[in-house]
Amino acid sequence: MLAFLARRVLIAIPTIILISVFVFALQKLLPGDPLLVLAGEERDPEVLEFLREKYRLNDPIPVQYLAWIGNALQGDLGVSLRTNQPVTELIAQKLPVTIQLAVMSLIFALVIGIPAGILSAVRKGTVTDYIANVVALSGLSIPNFWLGIMLILLVSVKWQLLPASGYVPLSEDFWQSIKTMLMPAFVLGTALAATLMRHTRSAMLGVLSADYVRTARAKGLSERVVILKHALRNALTPIVTLTALLFGELIAGAVLTEQIFTIPGFGKLVVDAVFNRDYAVVQGIVLVTAVGFIFMNLLADALYVVLNPRLREQ
Amino acid sequence: MTRSELQAEAAASGVPGSGQAAEILRLDRLSLRFRGQRADVVSDVSLRVSAGEILCIVGESGCGKSVTAMAVMGLLPENATQISSGTLHFDGETVDLRRARLPAHLRGNRIAMIFQEPMTSLNPAFTIGDQIAETVLRHRGGSRAEALDRACEMLEKVGIPSPRQRLREYPHQLSGGMRQRVMIAMALANDPQILIADEPTTALDVTIQAQILDLIRGLRRETGMGTIMITHDLGVVGEIADSVAVMYGGQVVEQGPVADVFDNPQHPYTIGLMSAVPRLDSPGGRLAIVPGTVPTIDAMPEGCRFRTRCAFATPGCARRPALADLGGGHLVACHHAPLETNVSVRA
Numbered sequence A: 001m002l003a004f005l006a007r008r009v010l011i012a013i014p015t016i017i018l019i020s021v022f023v024f025a026l027q028k029l030l031p032g033d034p035l036l037v038l039a040g041e042e043r044d045p046e047v048l049e050f051l052r053e054k055y056r057l058n059d060p061i062p063v064q065y066l067a068w069i070g071n072a073l074q075g076d077l078g079v080s081l082r083t084n085q086p087v088t089e090l091i092a093q094k095l096p097v098t099i100q101l102a103v104m105s106l107i108f109a110l111v112i113g114i115p116a117g118i119l120s121a122v123r124k125g126t127v128t129d130y131i132a133n134v135v136a137l138s139g140l141s142i143p144n145f146w147l148g149i150m151l152i153l154l155v156s157v158k159w160q161l162l163p164a165s166g167y168v169p170l171s172e173d174f175w176q177s178i179k180t181m182l183m184p185a186f187v188l189g190t191a192l193a194a195t196l197m198r199h200t201r202s203a204m205l206g207v208l209s210a211d212y213v214r215t216a217r218a219k220g221l222s223e224r225v226v227i228l229k230h231a232l233r234n235a236l237t238p239i240v241t242l243t244a245l246l247f248g249e250l251i252a253g254a255v256l257t258e259q260i261f262t263i264p265g266f267g268k269l270v271v272d273a274v275f276n277r278d279y280a281v282v283q284g285i286v287l288v289t290a291v292g293f294i295f296m297n298l299l300a301d302a303l304y305v306v307l308n309p310r311l312r313e314q
Numbered sequence B: 001m002t003r004s005e006l007q008a009e010a011a012a013s014g015v016p017g018s019g020q021a022a023e024i025l026r027l028d029r030l031s032l033r034f035r036g037q038r039a040d041v042v043s044d045v046s047l048r049v050s051a052g053e054i055l056c057i058v059g060e061s062g063c064g065k066s067v068t069a070m071a072v073m074g075l076l077p078e079n080a081t082q083i084s085s086g087t088l089h090f091d092g093e094t095v096d097l098r099r100a101r102l103p104a105h106l107r108g109n110r111i112a113m114i115f116q117e118p119m120t121s122l123n124p125a126f127t128i129g130d131q132i133a134e135t136v137l138r139h140r141g142g143s144r145a146e147a148l149d150r151a152c153e154m155l156e157k158v159g160i161p162s163p164r165q166r167l168r169e170y171p172h173q174l175s176g177g178m179r180q181r182v183m184i185a186m187a188l189a190n191d192p193q194i195l196i197a198d199e200p201t202t203a204l205d206v207t208i209q210a211q212i213l214d215l216i217r218g219l220r221r222e223t224g225m226g227t228i229m230i231t232h233d234l235g236v237v238g239e240i241a242d243s244v245a246v247m248y249g250g251q252v253v254e255q256g257p258v259a260d261v262f263d264n265p266q267h268p269y270t271i272g273l274m275s276a277v278p279r280l281d282s283p284g285g286r287l288a289i290v291p292g293t294v295p296t297i298d299a300m301p302e303g304c305r306f307r308t309r310c311a312f313a314t315p316g317c318a319r320r321p322a323l324a325d326l327g328g329g330h331l332v333a334c335h336h337a338p339l340e341t342n343v344s345v346r347a
Helices: A002-029 A034-039 A045-054 A061-073 A087-122 A127-141 A144-158 A174-208 A211-218 A223-251 A255-260 A266-275 A279-307 B003-012 B065-073 B128-140 B144-157 B163-167 B176-188 B206-223 B234-240 B258-263 B268-275
Strands: B023-034 B042-050 B054-058 B081-090 B093-096 B111-114 B194-198 B226-231 B243-248 B251-257
Touching: A002 A061, A002 A279, A034 A045, A061 A279, A087 A127, A087 A174, A087 A223, A087 A266, A087 A279, A127 A174, A144 A174, A144 A255, A174 A223, A174 A255, A211 A223, A211 B176, A223 A279, A255 A266, A266 A279, B023 B065, B023 B226, B042 B054, B042 B065, B042 B226, B042 B251, B054 B065, B054 B206, B054 B234, B065 B081, B065 B111, B065 B194, B065 B226, B111 B176, B128 B144, B128 B163, B128 B176, B144 B163, B144 B176, B176 B206, B194 B206, B206 B226, B206 B234, B226 B234, B234 B258, B243 B258, B243 B268, B251 B258, B251 B268
Parallel strands: B054 B226, B054 B243, B111 B194, B194 B226
Antiparallel strands: B023 B042, B023 B081, B081 B093, B243 B251
16 A cells, blocks of 8 residues: 555656656747846846846756756745745745635535535436536536626625625634635536536446445445445545546636636736746746646545555555 | 255255245235336246245246346336336235335345355445444444454354454455355345345356355255245256246246256246256267247247247147146146156257
8 A cells, every 4th residue: 555655656756857847948938038028128238138147047958947946846936027026935825825715616516516416326317317417517618707707796796795806814814714715616616516526427327336236235225325335435536536636726726716706816826927927936836736736646546545445455 | 966865855954845834935926027118027927935945046048037036125226117016925024016125124134135246246445344244233233343243253154264354354355256155144144034146156166156055055954044046057956946936038937846847847948948958967969959049028929938939839829828736836837738748858
């Protein structure tokens, strides 16, 4: 079991290195010169040269990479070319916002998606199944920004139940923070719930016809135990994988939703950085997001071992 | 061992033939079809099992033998099955199968079942101990520790070495034969009065097959439970059965004590089946086969369902023959029964 996990961690290391190289190279390949932005309208060649020296842009690219990755390993992702703020600090500011949004969205997705998937698998071919599928398809088809705007119109403007936008840190006012984040999390969560529901349904349909489910019924167990214990336990593997991937996606930020609800998260940060050709910030965010993704995958691998006894003894 | 010796053994061990001892389970006139089909997959099937009796249901694939067993257990999918008649009498209870299933408190408790696929019938995500203890807890209650003790006891009973250790193991750590033993241990954990075994040895190799049959025979003697064994293997029937029901096309065509049916088969289909078994004592010659193939359920002929393949068929066979007693509980559903004793199938 430990060997299995150790192998996964070892595989993750070259992946991270490769990603860091790509992230770095991509920036170099992009057209446009950040210094032109930095130096302003009236450029003095001497200033440009000074800036090139300052940001070590005259060094050979591999040297630049090694310097960058060396600093990154020490938690220094450079400074924003625009605001001169350290990138690490920027990320540290935005990450809690994004994680809170991601966790709350995922809770919505899991609480809606999994039960709906189970129900529609168990009631396959019935009205319940049909309705669940139609709702899921609508969930997938309705654009997040539209749903967000509609919710703001109804819940905030018309009924005045929840704040329309903004962000309150958890540490400042816990309930207010949750309340402010409720609508954006719902918007993101329902879209993911649809995906999760479809996958749960097909995984459950796969195991419901398994011989061990028939055995469980032959033991006289209640239908609830048969489905929620014997079947669901074996259907969880694809659900866990999907959940990990969805969480990774959420960490990368949800630009439109953040924009609509004016949440100062990762999505907004990265879009601003890209438009401003703020290399250091883009690199930092992409690196952190990629590492987050890999970490979520590792977590999913660890959960497989818990779920599947066959993996334990290798 | 010859059949008469077997019969003698059965008599000596107090195992009844059909008809004498306390009846535990009786199935009356079960007819059912799956949604969308035009004929019954099980048609008017009646069975009875007494304490300590082993009843074998034989027939080719698709003859309805497994479906009959699943219907008794209440394991058929409710929304895809139409049961048009059938009553189950069990231990003083009467279940009208048209309206209700075998109550869950009896399933896995008073009536238990094992299946053909030992490799996939255990849940891969739970330990052997958990899976056996679960059925004990479900029907007997008590503590988990007690249930695990019972599981351990059962594993020992079915001949699994170092049972304490096995409790913590997962199905994938056991061989097919061991898994079938675990299934049997699980099925018998609550001392059922009836064990339904659906081709329990088909997926196993021959030596393991013999061990499992020995085990079932031994447990039957020990506990006095009645057994319904479903098989297509006449060798298994000869080895283990007290009585036998031969099914064809969803109907019982011949039924009775194994000695009567084997030594004096009266239905043309049974005769065909018997002569399709290779025998060591009559070498040479080709095995007789039943000509043609089983029609699909939607293409079953009216009346006697075997008549399109039967060497003795006459126009009268378009009427459905009743199961008639030839004496001694030997029932045959054929208009021509009893066949002349000198009739034999051309080999």
